[in-house]
Amino acid sequence: MIDIAELTEEQAKAELQRIAAEMAKSDIAYYQFDAPYLTDAEYDSLKRRNEQIEAKFPHLVRADSPSRRVGAPIKSEFSKVSHRFPMLSLGDVFSIEEVDDFILGVKRFLNTADTPTFMCEPKIDGLSFSARYEHGKFVQGATRGDGTTGEDITANLRTIRSLPLDIKGPVPDILEVRGEVYMSKADFFALNQKYESEGKKTFANPRNAAAGSLRQLDSRITAERNLSIFAYTWGEVSNRVWDSQADFFEHLRAWGFPINPLNKLCHSVAEIEQNFARIMEIRASLPYDIDGMVYKVNSIELQERLGFLTRTPRWAIAHKFPAEQAITTINNIRVQVGRTGALTPVADLEPINVGGVMVSHATLHNEDEIKRKDIRIGDSVIIQRAGDVIPQVVGVIKEKRPADSVEFEFPHYCPECGAHAIREEDEAVRRCTGGLTCPAQIIERLKHFVSRDAFDIEGLGSKVIEEFYRDKIIQNPADIFTIEQRNQPEVIDLFSPLSANSFRLQNREGWGIKSVDNLFKAINAKRTISLPRFIYALGIRQVGSATALLLAQNYGTFEAFMNDMINKDTAKLVSIDGIGGAMAKDIVEFFAEAHNLKTIHDLLAQVHVEPYVDNTRHDSPLTGKTVVFTGTLEHLTRQEAKSKAQSLGAKVAGSVSKNTDYVIMGADAGSKAAKAKELGVQILSEAEFLELIK
Ligand SMILES: [Zn+2]
Missing domain, CATH: 3.40.50.10190 (BRCT domain)
Incomplete structure (x- = not known):
């Protein structure tokens, strides 16, 4: 090997290329086939030589250089990436009967009696990513985000050694490979052990650890965590050269992407069921967490015919593993008041580990549920959790019931404001009648307003919202956008109720000039908002983000939507596929309330709501029709x-x-x-x- 001091530029260039290729080859051998190609010492010595050459010839650093796997110093925030092809989520089912129904639906849609072939893939419990390649070079990485817009994690993805940076061989000019980033169980335990010994907060599960590691503003931290990937689908592709999911996997393999070795083609419901049972058996011994199986119609021609529902493909589904259960004691039953005034009973539990997650409370749904299951304080109960949902109480172990237990009496008054809590005849839920005089409802509305799928304001978490509400800094959503202005000492007006509680945020406990500044920046960054998010943020009963998106697609602008609603013109509303009569009624009622209109009016003085832009297709004769x-x-x-x-x-x-x-x-x-x-x-x-x- 030539001494680095003597290398000519030409030689250095060739040498850097050779090292990048060697190390990439070794990474593929290691991550895809679990077969080391270089020893650790050889690998490290190549890495060192690469660094030294780059130090001498900084202008020769390659895009796929191994040194770029080590990450870069902190960025202030992630920039946004809009997905040209949305990253969709899948519908969930929990039983083989539902899988059967799904397959029947596919057959009915295709009008065929034959069961199509399905690709069955373990569902990795990690974080979805999209990696964009142009002419074979990795150019951009993104998170899923809300499916249409994600965060730019190019620098972080680059540090994951199993992700190819430079694809060799024939490859489409534009190729987006999508898959899951995960942390192995072993790496998760090691990381938590380290954190525990350093007195730091540990992660609840490998997925949280992977998410926390991937969404690091300092990608050097990502580089230190051992993250891995499995690739399983694609986004934008300039020239698709595969005609089935199985064929796509062959291409991925040839390009050097890690593919899950348990992916398998199945030809019947019976075969799918067998495979599911087999995977469930070996699940605990796998080096990574999985939470179910994904079934995809293998043929892409059929996939295209099947197309999409509003948010999910019609040709794929996730079959989740059954919930995990545990037995513990109910220490107390509390009643929480939600943003629509609904009273929800919650059980405080003796903390217990359920499938790797510490659980300390469970929902009891409503008062009938407590009666039906005869749940009492002090009872031993079976609880279960499935996926991300709040843990539930499955049933009581009556043999263990203490002798002095008493039935839980559901309150007929709101525990937060004391107003009557009434239950409409056809409703399961009891609601506080306090409306906007009920602090719980206002606080929950404010929390909803700043939540992830709504305004998504960083720094305004639940704790801060509660504090700011109690100290009269924020009383309604529009106040969020005037904090900065009201925080200036010169505008304090003693006659205004808000200024009477005049404040200097930076003087509050737990706040400083920097954190206040960051909060204002985060708020100001959200003064322009997309139409679906804005509609969702309003917190109209029954209007979740999927419905908000439907409304945005159909009305285009907030003004058009609001005008119709104020004039009670529901012709268009009820004609929308997916909006039923009860929902339409709730929407119209929302706009009939003066205080809601005032809130909207105040908000529109502070924020700009973008008209809805449909980025699916603009060039068809049916666009917008x-x-x-x-x-x-x-x-x-x-x-x-x-x-x-x-x-x-x-x-x-x-x-x-x-x-x-x-x-x-x-x-x-x-x-x-x-x-x-x-x-x-x-x-x-x-x-x-x-x-x-x-
Ligand atoms: Zn109340």
Whole structure:
């Protein structure tokens, strides 16, 4: 080997290339085949030589240099990455009967009696990532985020040694490989042990540890944690050269990505069930955590025909492992008040480890549930947790009941504000009637407002919201955006109720100039917000983020939505596929309340709500059009036709109105066709529709 001091630039360049290739080869051998190719000493010596050459010729540092696996110093925040192809989540099922139903649904949709082949993959309990390659070079890494927008974690992903940085061989010009980042059980235990000995807070489970490690602003910390990946799907691809999931795995393998060795093709429900049972048996002995199986229709042609529901693909599903259970004691039963005033009973438990997570409380759902299961304070109970949901009480072990136990009396008054708590006839839930005089409801609304899927304001956690509410710094959502202004000493107005409690945040306990400054920055960064997030943040009863997205897609702007709601014009609202009558009623009622309109008015003075931009398709004749299907179609099933239209940017409505652009009429069409004629809406035959979407 040439002495580094004597290397010419030409030689250095060649040498750096050789080292990068050697080390990449070794990484693949190690991570993909578990077969070391270089000894640790050889690996380290190559790494050192690489560093020394780079120090001498800094301009020659390669994009795929092993030195870039070590991370870089801290960044102030992650920038956003919008996914050109959304990163979708999967629907969950918990039993083989539901899997059977899912497969039946697939067959019905495809109008076939044959069960398609499924790729069955262990569901890694980690964090989804997307890695973008241009001409074979790794250029960008992103988290899933909300599915449409994630965080830029390029520097952090780069530190994961099993991720190829430079793909050799024929590869599409643009290729997004997606998969899961995880921490092995062994690395998790080692990390926690280290943290414990250093007196630091430990992680609850490997997934949290992986998430905490991946979302580090200082990627050097990510580099120190031993993270690994499995690749399993793709995002944007310039030229897809595979025609099935199995074929895709072959390509991934050739490109050097780690693939889960337990992935398996199954051809029947029986085979799927067998495989599920087998994996469950070996689950505990696997070096990483899995929380179920994923089934994907193997053929991509069929996947494309099946298409998507609102948020999930119709051709794949997650079959979760059954919940894990444990036995513990109920120390107390409390009643919590939620943002809509719902009173929810919660059991305080003797803390216990359930499947690797410490559990200290469980939900009891509602008062009927407590009665039905006859749950009392002091009881020994079986609790279970499944996935991310709050642990539940499955049942009481009556033999262990203490002699002096008494039934729990559910309060008829709100424990937070003392107002009457009433229960409507057809409801399971008892609600506080205090409305905005009930501090619990306001606090919960404020927490919802700043939560992750809503305004997502960093630094305004539950504790801070509670504190700021009690000290009258924040009384309603709009106040969040005026804190900074009110924090200036010169604007303190003794006659204003808020200023009367005038404050200098930086003088509060636990705050300093820097943390106050960071809070203001975090708040100001959210003065522009997307329409779905804004609608969700309002906290309208029954309107979760999926519904908020539907509303945004259908109305386009907040003004259009609000105008219709204020005028109680629900024609468009009820025509949206996925919005039922009860939900529509709740939405209209929300806008009928003066205090809600005031909140919205105050908010709009502070924030800018972006009109909804649909980035799925802009170039189809159906983009932005509202279509209605009626009658029996010949070449497509109704479901298939609907999803086809949606994937081309159309909104599919259930009934004909003046907002309808096309009515697609099959055989035996009924009243909808007549209505379309009456309103002068354009009617298309199935053939014309197929021609239009070609
Ligand atoms: Zn109350």
